[in-house]
Amino acid sequence: MEFLAFSIIALISVASAFGTILVKNPIHVMVWFLVFILGVSASFFALQADLLAGLQLVIYAVAIVVFYVLVITTIPWEKIKMFDGFYKKEFFTAIPAFLLIIGSVFYLVFKSKLSTMRVSLPKDNVSALGGALFTKYIVPFELASFILLIAMIGAIIFGKEKANG
Amino acid sequence: MNDIIFYAIVIAVKILVVLGVTLGLGAYLTWYERKFAGHLQVRRGPTVVGPFGLLQPLADGIKLMTKAPILPRGIDTTLYYLAIMMALIPAVMLFAVVPFGPSFKFMGHEIKPIVADLNIAILYVFAMGSMAAYGTLFAGWASNSKYAFIGSLRKAALIVSYEVVLGFAALSVILLAGSMNVFDIVNAQIRSGIWYIVYQPVSFILFLFCMLAESGRVPFDIQEAEAELVTGYNVEYGGMKFGIFPLAEWYLNTLGLCVIASVLYLGGWSGPHIFGSFSGYIWLLAKSFGLLFFVIWVHWTLPRYQAKDVVEFAWKYLLPISIVNLVFTAFLVYFKV
Numbered sequence: 001m002e003f004l005a006f007s008i009i010a011l012i013s014v015a016s017a018f019g020t021i022l023v024k025n026p027i028h029v030m031v032w033f034l035v036f037i038l039g040v041s042a043s044f045f046a047l048q049a050d051l052l053a054g055l056q057l058v059i060y061a062v063a064i065v066v067f068y069v070l071v072i073t074t075i076p077w078e079k080i081k082m083f084d085g086f087y088k089k090e091f092f093t094a095i096p097a098f099l100l101i102i103g104s105v106f107y108l109v110f111k112s113k114l115s116t117m118r119v120s121l122p123k124d125n126v127s128a129l130g131g132a133l134f135t136k137y138i139v140p141f142e143l144a145s146f147i148l149l150i151a152m153i154g155a156i157i158f159g160k161e162k163a164n165g
Numbered sequence: 166m167n168d169i170i171f172y173a174i175v176i177a178v179k180i181l182v183v184l185g186v187t188l189g190l191g192a193y194l195t196w197y198e199r200k201f202a203g204h205l206q207v208r209r210g211p212t213v214v215g216p217f218g219l220l221q222p223l224a225d226g227i228k229l230m231t232k233a234p235i236l237p238r239g240i241d242t243t244l245y246y247l248a249i250m251m252a253l254i255p256a257v258m259l260f261a262v263v264p265f266g267p268s269f270k271f272m273g274h275e276i277k278p279i280v281a282d283l284n285i286a287i288l289y290v291f292a293m294g295s296m297a298a299y300g301t302l303f304a305g306w307a308s309n310s311k312y313a314f315i316g317s318l319r320k321a322a323l324i325v326s327y328e329v330v331l332g333f334a335a336l337s338v339i340l341l342a343g344s345m346n347v348f349d350i351v352n353a354q355i356r357s358g359i360w361y362i363v364y365q366p367v368s369f370i371l372f373l374f375c376m377l378a379e380s381g382r383v384p385f386d387i388q389e390a391e392a393e394l395v396t397g398y399n400v401e402y403g404g405m406k407f408g409i410f411p412l413a414e415w416y417l418n419t420l421g422l423c424v425i426a427s428v429l430y431l432g433g434w435s436g437p438h439i440f441g442s443f444s445g446y447i448w449l450l451a452k453s454f455g456l457l458f459f460v461i462w463v464h465w466t467l468p469r470y471q472a473k474d475v476v477e478f479a480w481k482y483l484l485p486i487s488i489v490n491l492v493f494t495a496f497l498v499y500f501k502v
Contacts, residue, residue, distance in 0.1 A: 001169070027244065027306060034299065054288035058332075062295040066325055069299070070318065073306045125284050126345060 006046045013039030026077065030069050037061045051125045171274065179280050187260050191416040192222040194457075198415075201458075202465045225408075232404035237308060240401070244307035249402075249409050252300025255293045256413040259421035262286040264347045266434045266445035277348065278446075287345045290425050291332050294379055297418060298324040301398050304410070308401035316397020319472060320381070320389060326479040327378040327385075333487035334371035337494040338429045341365070347425075351433030360432040367490045369430045371483055376426060376460065378479070380419040383464045387472045419460055420453065427452035 016039055019032035037060045044053035122128035133141050196211065196218065203210025211218030236242070265278040283289055298321045305317020338361050339345050342353040354360055362369045378385035389396040399410045427433065431452045434445035470478065 025241075027241070027303075031244070031247070031303070050284045051288075054283075054285035054292065057292035058288055058295075062292055062298075062328070063325070066295065066298050066302070066321065069302050070321060073302060073314070074318070124344075 002046065006043060009039055009042045009046055013043065026072050026075075027069075030065065030072055033068075034061065034065050037065060048121060049125065051129050168274075171272070175274075175276060176280070179278070183260050183263075183280055184257065187257060187417060187420070190420065191412050192226065194416040194420065195225065195412075196222050198461050198464075201461055205462070205465050226405075229405040229408040234406075235403050237310065237401045239309040241307040241309070244303050246406075248300050248304035248307055249406055250300075251303060252297060253409050253413045253417075255296035255300070256417035256421065258296075259290060259293045259418065259425075262289050262347060263421065263424045264351065264428060264433065265449060268348070269442070279347070282346070282348065285345050286347045287335055287339060287350075287425075287429075290421075291328060291335075294331065294418070294422070295324055295328040297379070297414065300410070300413070304402070305398040308398075310401050313398050313400050316389060316400070319387075320398055322476055323385065323479075324379055326476050327375045327483075330371060330479050330483045330487050331375035331379065333484065333491055334368045334375065335429060337365055337368045337487075337491050340491070340494050340498050347428050347433070351428055351435065354432045355435045360430060360435075362430040365430065365490075365494070367486065368494075369426075371487050371490075372426055372430065373456075373459075374483060376419070376422045376456075377463065378475070380422060380460075381414050382419065382460055384467045384470050385475050387469045387475060390469060420457060423456040423460065424449065424453045426456055431456075 013036055016032050016035035020029055020036055023029050023032055037056065041053045041056040041061060044050075044056055199221070200210035200218065211221040214220040214224045236245070261280040262283055263279065264282075268275055268277040270276070301317045301320045301324070305314045305320075308314070338350065341361055341364060342350040344350060344353070374385075377383070381389055389398065396410075399407055402410065427449060433452075434449040436444060436448035438444045440447045
């Protein structure tokens with residue numbers, strides 16, 4: 001039952017990921033991307049990682065993609081000259097890279113034994129993750145937030161420069 | 166095996182009941198609001214169709230559905246239709262994490278009257294609340310109309326900003342309860358005997374502000390002012406295609422946030438057992454409808470904020486207040502005052 005649910009969700013995610021790279025209309029790309037993000041969140045739910053799923057929903061599906069959509073919808077696409085043809089050189093160089101990645105992933109999946117160790121899930125996902133973040137991984141966690149803060153300040157400074165000049 | 170079938174049936178029944186109740190109630194809230202607004206303005210509201218105008222929602226539905234389907238020129242047809250669903254589905258999904266009452270025993274199994282008892286129910290509420298922004302954004306863009314598009318951008322900006330405040334306001338309640346699970350939050354209030362509105366009045370008021378803003382109610386609805394701007398982002402929609410937007414936003418979203426607010430601040434289903442085994446459900450409904458009454462009352466009483474003030478108000482006043490409130494609560498919880 002769980003396997004069935006997970007495979008349906010995984011299929012939807014993979015299909016929407018292909019949709020994201022194959023569709024030409026930029027707004028439709030955002031819709032496919034949104035489906036992909038929701039699929040990832042649903043697979044977290046299926047794996048009982050509730051907090052990750054919720055954060056995926058709140059941070060990616062809502063905050064980040066909304067701003068992508070806000071920016072992309074305001075661009076006057078009909079005035080922009082878009083390349084209508086087919087990227088021949090890029091396509092043919094992509095094929096070997098794609099095959100290499102697929103081959104190595106399949107090799108890993110079939111050669112290595114998947115871990116069958118039963119890991120006992122923490123009863124409360126939220127407090128377990130919070131405890132880990134603020135005790136064992138406090139330095140990387142704080143570093144990451146510091147880097148994000150610097151990026152935010154940088155973005156504000158760039159924006160101000162544009163507005164003044 | 167029997168257990169699996171039993172739980173599958175239970176979940177199917179829960180989903181059907183929640184869908185039926187919310188969509189039916191959503192339709193009848195239009196009657197409630199019109200009647201209420203009428204009496205507020207010394208009119209009588211709908212009276213013609215059925216006793217007390219009770220069949221008015223049905224008449225409205227038939228009218229909307231039999232209208233000629235008009236599609237504007239140059240629209241993105243797929244997104245035009247998809248946007249309707251993007252507006253409706255998050256509003257309905259919000260009810261997946263609404264606990265309608267205490268858990269009870271049925272045929273030897275413990276059953277909770279909630280569709281999905283998530284550990285992160287409150288996070289899920291925030292997510293579904295802001296997912297409504299997509300319906301708005303894509304509806305505005307797909308309509309191929311500058312008018313609808315500007316309205317949708319304004320509304321999406323508003324939803325995103327008030328969502329941040331909503332999150333910080335509700336976080337202080339989560340801190341007090343020590344959990345994001347709705348059952349744990351209500352049980353914590355029942356155990357301590359005090360509703361969180363007593364501990365967190367500031368957060369409750371912030372939550373009310375955000376509730377009004379998120380569901381496009383007065384005083385935060387300048388971007389879809391019906392009288393002046395003919396509701397902005399959905400101006401190119403007609404018939405039932407239009408009808409879905411107010412249904413999702415004004416009724417389902419408002420109702421869902423009202424129930425969540427009564428769970429967070431008003432003790433959920435707690436109350437004296439005067440209605441027998443149904444008292445929990447009746448108390449929760451009474452509290453939610455009390456809040457809904459307040460929302461509609463405000464809607465038909467107050468004037469609107471100006472467009473430039475609405476978002477600024479969220480970022481410059483509400484957010485700092487909510488952060489100060491959160492830090493203060495965290496100190497109190499940490500030192501166990």
